[in-house]
Amino acid sequence: MLTLTGLCTLVAAGTLVFILGYLFVNGGRSLTLDFFTNLPAPVGESGGGMANAIVGSAKLLLVASLIGVPIGFLGGVYLAEYGGTAFSFFVRYTTDLLNGVPSIVIGIFAYTMIVVPNHHFSTWAGGAALGVMMIPIAIRSSEEFLRAVPLNLREGAMALGASKAQSIWTVIIPAAKNGILTGIMLNLARVAGETAPLLFTAFSNRYWSPGWGEPTASLPVMIFTYAISPYKDWHRQAWAAGFVLLMLVLMVNIFARLALSRKGHVTR
Amino acid sequence: MSSTHSPLRGLSLEAKAPPGGTPSGDTAPFVAKLSAVDLNFFYGSFQALHGITMEVFENKVTAFIGPSGCGKSTFLRTLNRMNETVRGSRVEGRILLDGEDIQEADVTDVRRRVGMVFQRSNPFPKSIFENVAYGPRINGLARSRVDLLDKVEQSLRRAALWDEVKDKLNQSAYSLSGGQQQRLCIARALAVDPEVLLLDEPCSALDPIATAKIEDLIFQLKDSCTIVIVTHNMQQAARVADYTGFFLLGELIEFDETSTIFKLPAKKQTEDYVTGRFG
Amino acid sequence: MSAPSIFGARSVGALARFWARLRRGDEIAFLLTLACATTVLLITGLLVFELYQNSALSREKSGWSFLTSSTWDPVAERFGALPFIYGTVVTSALALVLGVPLGVGAAIFLAELASARISNALTFLIELLAAVPSVIFGLLGIFILVPMLRSAEPTLRALLGWMPLFQGPFYGVSLLAAGVVLAIMILPFIISISREVILAVPGDQREAALALGATRWETTWDIVIPNAKKGITGSIFLALARSLGETMAVTMVIGNDPKIKASLFAPGYSIAAVIANEFTEATGDVYPAALIELALVLFGLTIVINALARVLVAGTNAKGTA
Numbered sequence: 001m002l003t004l005t006g007l008c009t010l011v012a013a014g015t016l017v018f019i020l021g022y023l024f025v026n027g028g029r030s031l032t033l034d035f036f037t038n039l040p041a042p043v044g045e046s047g048g049g050m051a052n053a054i055v056g057s058a059k060l061l062l063v064a065s066l067i068g069v070p071i072g073f074l075g076g077v078y079l080a081e082y083g084g085t086a087f088s089f090f091v092r093y094t095t096d097l098l099n100g101v102p103s104i105v106i107g108i109f110a111y112t113m114i115v116v117p118n119h120h121f122s123t124w125a126g127g128a129a130l131g132v133m134m135i136p137i138a139i140r141s142s143e144e145f146l147r148a149v150p151l152n153l154r155e156g157a158m159a160l161g162a163s164k165a166q167s168i169w170t171v172i173i174p175a176a177k178n179g180i181l182t183g184i185m186l187n188l189a190r191v192a193g194e195t196a197p198l199l200f201t202a203f204s205n206r207y208w209s210p211g212w213g214e215p216t217a218s219l220p221v222m223i224f225t226y227a228i229s230p231y232k233d234w235h236r237q238a239w240a241a242g243f244v245l246l247m248l249v250l251m252v253n254i255f256a257r258l259a260l261s262r263k264g265h266v267t268r
Numbered sequence: 269m270s271s272t273h274s275p276l277r278g279l280s281l282e283a284k285a286p287p288g289g290t291p292s293g294d295t296a297p298f299v300a301k302l303s304a305v306d307l308n309f310f311y312g313s314f315q316a317l318h319g320i321t322m323e324v325f326e327n328k329v330t331a332f333i334g335p336s337g338c339g340k341s342t343f344l345r346t347l348n349r350m351n352e353t354v355r356g357s358r359v360e361g362r363i364l365l366d367g368e369d370i371q372e373a374d375v376t377d378v379r380r381r382v383g384m385v386f387q388r389s390n391p392f393p394k395s396i397f398e399n400v401a402y403g404p405r406i407n408g409l410a411r412s413r414v415d416l417l418d419k420v421e422q423s424l425r426r427a428a429l430w431d432e433v434k435d436k437l438n439q440s441a442y443s444l445s446g447g448q449q450q451r452l453c454i455a456r457a458l459a460v461d462p463e464v465l466l467l468d469e470p471c472s473a474l475d476p477i478a479t480a481k482i483e484d485l486i487f488q489l490k491d492s493c494t495i496v497i498v499t500h501n502m503q504q505a506a507r508v509a510d511y512t513g514f515f516l517l518g519e520l521i522e523f524d525e526t527s528t529i530f531k532l533p534a535k536k537q538t539e540d541y542v543t544g545r546f547g
Numbered sequence: 548m549s550a551p552s553i554f555g556a557r558s559v560g561a562l563a564r565f566w567a568r569l570r571r572g573d574e575i576a577f578l579l580t581l582a583c584a585t586t587v588l589l590i591t592g593l594l595v596f597e598l599y600q601n602s603a604l605s606r607e608k609s610g611w612s613f614l615t616s617s618t619w620d621p622v623a624e625r626f627g628a629l630p631f632i633y634g635t636v637v638t639s640a641l642a643l644v645l646g647v648p649l650g651v652g653a654a655i656f657l658a659e660l661a662s663a664r665i666s667n668a669l670t671f672l673i674e675l676l677a678a679v680p681s682v683i684f685g686l687l688g689i690f691i692l693v694p695m696l697r698s699a700e701p702t703l704r705a706l707l708g709w710m711p712l713f714q715g716p717f718y719g720v721s722l723l724a725a726g727v728v729l730a731i732m733i734l735p736f737i738i739s740i741s742r743e744v745i746l747a748v749p750g751d752q753r754e755a756a757l758a759l760g761a762t763r764w765e766t767t768w769d770i771v772i773p774n775a776k777k778g779i780t781g782s783i784f785l786a787l788a789r790s791l792g793e794t795m796a797v798t799m800v801i802g803n804d805p806k807i808k809a810s811l812f813a814p815g816y817s818i819a820a821v822i823a824n825e826f827t828e829a830t831g832d833v834y835p836a837a838l839i840e841l842a843l844v845l846f847g848l849t850i851v852i853n854a855l856a857r858v859l860v861a862g863t864n865a866k867g868t869a
Contacts, residue, residue: 001764001768002656002660002763002764004652005652005653005655005656005660006656006660006661007652008648008649008650008651008652008653008656009652009653009656009657009661009669011649011653012649012650012653012673012676012734012735012738013669013672013673015676015731015734016672016673016675016676016679017672019676019679019683019687022687022691023683023687070583071583071586072583073583074579074580074582074583074584075580075583075584075586075587077580077583078580078581078583078584079584081580082577082580082581084355088584090588091584091585091587091588093857094587094588094591095587096853096857097591097850097853097854098587098590098591098594100785100788100789100792100849100850100853101594101792101846101849101850102791102792102793102794102819102845102846102849103792103794104792104794104819104822104823104842104845105594105598105792105842105845105846106594108597108598108822108826108838108839108842109593109594109597109598111826112597112598112601112839113593113597132590135586135587135590136587139584139587150390152386152388152390153390153392153393154353155350155353155384155386155390156386156390156391156392156453156456157392157402158350158353158379159348159350159379159383159384159386159457160379160380160383160402160403160406160407160456160457160460161376161377161379161380161381161403161406161407161460162376162379162406163376163573164573164576164577165573165575165576165577166406168576169576170402170405170406171392171402174392174393174394175392175393186678189678190678192680193679193680193681193682193683194680195680195681195682195794195795196681196794196795196819196823199823199826199827200826200827203827220680220682220795223682223683223686224682224685224795224798224799227682227685227686227689227690227799228689228799235690238686239686239690242682242683242686245680245682245683246679246680246683249678249679249680250675250678250679253675253678254675257671257674
């Protein structure tokens with residue numbers, strides 16, 4: 001039986017190694033300089049790149065952070081510093097439920113809220129969908145890091161005549177800063193790979209998307225459309241895009257998790 | 269302000285009015301800096317303090333001793349309203365600072381005027397300089413950068429730490445040793461010019477050498493501020509304090525000049541405790 | 548008492564005035580953070596409202612038959628969700644059948660048997676698996692898993708072909724492929740949460756069993772696992788909620804065919820997949836409303852299961868760390 005559980009572990013860990021290895025080989029091989037600099041080639045022609053999707057993803061993440069980070073962070077401050085009431089318990093529970101809502105449902109929500117009144121797909125709508133997805137995790141990770149700040153630092157600030165707001169903003173938040181920032185990075189890495197909420201909010205675009213009010217390409221949606229297409233060259237590009245996306249996500253995760261475990265700030 | 273009349277005169281007093289001659293022989297009038305009047309304190313339904321009435325005299329060192337859980341730290345923490353931060357806590361009775369009820373004053377002003385140093389040193393995760401500059405900054409006490417620098421230096425000097433840290437003010441406060449960190453916390457508390465300094469077992473986590481430095485410091489500080497210290501170490505109380513109060517089970521059993529408490533206590537419980545016969 | 552004469556009036560300068568304002572602004576800081584916390588309630592409320600409101604047309608037209616009819620014919624405006632519900636449930640069930648033994652087994656190994664060093668390193672690796680975007684699982688599903696299953700088909704048929712589950716033609720994209728991809732995707736959740744709840748079982752329980760002469764495995768199976776059962780069940784529910792709502796990876800390998808077939812070899816369709824595929828092309832009024840009603844169904848399903856999972860996991864942690 002013992003060996004069997006070891007085998008389970010091996011299979012699970014082996015899967016990741018296999019995924020990484022396969023993407024590394026296949027994706028790395030498919031990657032060209034054009035991928036980063038060129039627009040997608042017209043349908044049927046080979047070559048081209050995904051420059052517009054890379055920029056599109058960056059713009060979507062910017063909008064998402066503008067929505068998700070402040071609301072999530074300040075909400076987390078509320079739960080950590082003013083919590084303990086029935087109301088904050090309710091907020092925390094709802095936050096967990098919102099976190100469990102399938103991303104495609106968030107996509108529908110952003111569609112009915114933003115795309116329908118505006119009559120077209122846009123970076124705003126896609127970014128908003130991703131931003132809503134960021135909120136619950138930003139709240140809970142900020143709360144956790146703020147709670148980890150020792151009580152005696154709070155007392156130290158208050159004993160010097162700091163008001164509650166002053167002690168929060170000048171001592172507690174700075175003390176939790178690294179953890180909170182790392183949490184936000186992890187959060188961004190997670191939504192960077194989200195595809196479903198973008199399908200009918202940001203939609204897609206084979207050209208540059210000027211400004212913020214037009215449909216835009218993004219890396220995950222490009223991977224999806226290229227992977228299910230019938231063209232060999234598009235498959236190659238889907239691998240390349242998958243490689244770039246996965247490397248980005250894993251890099252952030254590895255650095256963030258190492259930083260957190262070294263700090264010893266969190267127990268999890 | 270500075271009324272020479274204690275608001276407690278005429279009330280039933282645990283503390284005796286100070287005798288004509290003081291231990292150090294100076295003739296300045298005794299002024300009650302802080303007074304507690306019939307103070308009760310509750311954590312939820314648990315009553316931690318029972319009817320404490322006493323006075324802390326200006327520019328003197330007052331020590332509270334007693335077995336752990338006797339309420340001495342709780343009492344200390346009511347003197348700058350730190351206990352309010354505990355959920356479900358409640359205060360009855362009055363605490364007067366220069367004759368004014370601190371419960372009715374702005375809490376941040378109370379805490380600025382009545383500074384506190386904790387059992388475990390708690391420097392902020394900032395530089396040494398920023399730690400000391402914190403209080404003046406948030407209270408808006410420094411008029412300029414130069415003024416702030418000056419305040420930081422003065423405070424570090426008063427805490428006898430300046431010579432050790434003057435070349436590394438920008439290093440993290442965590443780079444200091446335990447004793448230095450505690451003195452940094454004292455410097456931080458001094459930087460806002462408190463009139464009273466509350467020390468909650470400040471040496472309990474320190475080695476004897478670091479403890480001796482802090483005790484020296486207490487002697488030097490009492491010229492400029494009133495000091496209240498909670499200690500579990502009777503010798504320490506005997507060494508540093510002018511007045512000593514003995515707490516037991518949330519009550520102030522006896523309060524008098526330190527020499528009286530240790531040599532001629534009026535109460536049996538006090539005698540048992542100071543002679544080590546206490547169970 | 549003339550409080551103002553002594554308290555206050557000490558601070559000077561612009562900075563002081565600013566801080567004094569901010570100190571009074573304790574209220575502002577409180578209200579600002581409160582507003583942000585309330586936003587969560589607002590968003591969740593709005594989400595439910597929008598889904599309900601925008602699916603009104605479909606609910607009026609189909610009524611309860613929406614959930615029981617298996618005909619999905621947008622041209623004739625007949626919408627029955629049963630094939631999608633079936634596909635969603637079957638693929639998630641398959642994912643649990645494959646993923647739970649593997650995940651719990653790995654969790655036991657990591658928590659009870661492996662040295663701390665190996666356990667931490669492997670857990671780190673497995674948790675990275677949770678960070679891999681679902682579209683990448685889909686990509687790997689299409690180009691690796693589906694061909695692999697195709698070549699494994701004769702073996703599967705020979706071994707399991709006597710069951711109706713493994714009969715009929717096989718094209719690769721299928722309920723089976725979707726279930727396997729989902730199983731891989733939920734593994735890290737089951738492993739990391741189960742490992743944590745197993746680690747939270749108090750050490751004296753183990754020592755008591757070992758002292759009675761139980762072997763290591765007996766101790767684990769008879770003492771530790773029953774103690775951690777609630778938390779492990781919670782992790783399985785969390786994994787289930789995730790697999791029910793998983794969109795991209797499933798969409799790419801399930802075959803997208805709204806039929807109810809008994810065989811896992813047959814292509815199928817899931818709720819999330821049909822929304823992803825058809826929403827942007829849905830014309831008219833009722834068709835999009837029907838898809839939004841599907842989203843409402845999916846939302847309800849995952850909310851219920853998530854809520855159950857949270858209760859179970861929270862219960863164990865509170866007990867374990869107390």
